[in-house]
Amino acid sequence: MEAPPDRSTTPGRFITFEGGEGAGKSTQVRHLAAKLTAAGVATLATREPGGSAGAEEIRELLVHGAAARWDATAETLLHFAARRDHLVKTVWPALQRGTWVLCDRFADSTRAYQGAGQGGDPAFIEQLYGAVVGDFAPDLTLVLDLPVEVGLARAAARRDGGARYEGMGQAFHQRLREGFLEIARRAPDRCRVIDATASEEAVAAAVWSTVAERLELAP
Ligand SMILES: Nc1ncnc2c1ncn2[C@@H]1O[C@H](COP(=O)(O)OP(=O)(O)OP(=O)(O)O)[C@@H](O)[C@H]1O
Ligand SMILES: [Mg+2]
Known part of the structure; x- marks a missing residue:
């Protein structure tokens, strides 16, 4: 699908x-x-970068190798190329079918990592967002802080490979954290910051109550 479905006529949500x-x-x-599946909601879990065959190939270029492998501009372009493929091949068709799509990272990660973290130009990122994603946006973004x-x-401790971003240094990761919090401050209707230091179950409960409250899903 080259364009997002008409959200007013499809029941799927993008989280x-x-x-x-x-x-x-x-x-x-x-x-x-x-939880959504148990509640009878058709659900697709996906991730970025990745989530479609082409985007998973691009992911390999992003998560492996030296930290300085790409400059912020090249890296931003790779993320948006992967994102376009993921939207066209996976996310938009699923929403069209009425499926709820849960996405592990999306454009806020580009804003935070390539913008706040790597010092890329925020205006360039927003320009690409407009060209590639258009006015499509998540219904809800959960920022785990x-x-x-x-x-x-x-x-x-998890050690599952693909640790390129983990190797970018403490100051980089601090800028990231602040970048995500700033994004949430600027888009309070879309974003909710969740305290991620709590136990896995407590965080899951906070996520569930936010979804129920914001998206009018009976818990
Ligand atoms: N609330 C929690 N308390 C303690 N440990 C947790 C909690 N949530 C997840 N973990 C553990 O921390 C590790 C990282 O969790 P997870 O892989 O879900 O993080 P992530 O945000 O997806 O990380 P990445 O950005 O690297 O993909 C895993 O080993 C997971 O089991
Ligand atoms: Mg992960």
């Missing part, structure tokens, strides 16, 4: 999970997908 390394995004996508050291320790 994104954002936050730094090890914040618990992938864990919480799994929890919410299980926790101290940098806690997230990096969790991510290091």
Whole structure:
């Protein structure tokens, strides 16, 4: 699908999970997908970069290799190329079918990582967003927030490869955290910051009550 479905006539919702390394995004996508499925809601869990065959190939270029492999501009372009493929091949068709789409990272990660973190031009990122994504946006974005050291320790303990971003240094990760919080401050209707230092179950409960409240889903 080259364009998003008409959201006013499709029941599917688009929920994104954002936050730094090890914040618990992938864990919480799994929890919410299980709860929605149990509630009888058709649900698709997906991720960025990736989520379609082409975007998963681009992901390999982004998550492996030296930290300085790409400059912020090249990296932003790669993320938006992957995002376009993911939207066209996976997200928009699923929404068209009425499926709820839960996405592990989306454009706020580009804003935070390539903008706040790597010092890329925010105006360039927004220009690309307009060209590639248009006026499509998440119905709800959950920003999982926790101290940098806690997230990096969790991510290091997990050790599942593809650790390029984890190697970008403490100051980078601090800018990221602040970048995500600033995004949430500027878009309060779309975003909700969730304390990710709590237990997995407590975070899942906070996510669920936010989804219920914001998207009028009976819990
Ligand atoms: N609330 C929590 N408390 C403690 N540990 C947690 C919590 N949530 C997740 N974890 C653990 O922390 C690690 C990182 O979690 P997860 O992979 O979900 O984070 P992520 O945000 O997806 O990380 P990345 O950005 O690296 O993909 C995992 O080993 C997970 O089991
Ligand atoms: Mg993850």
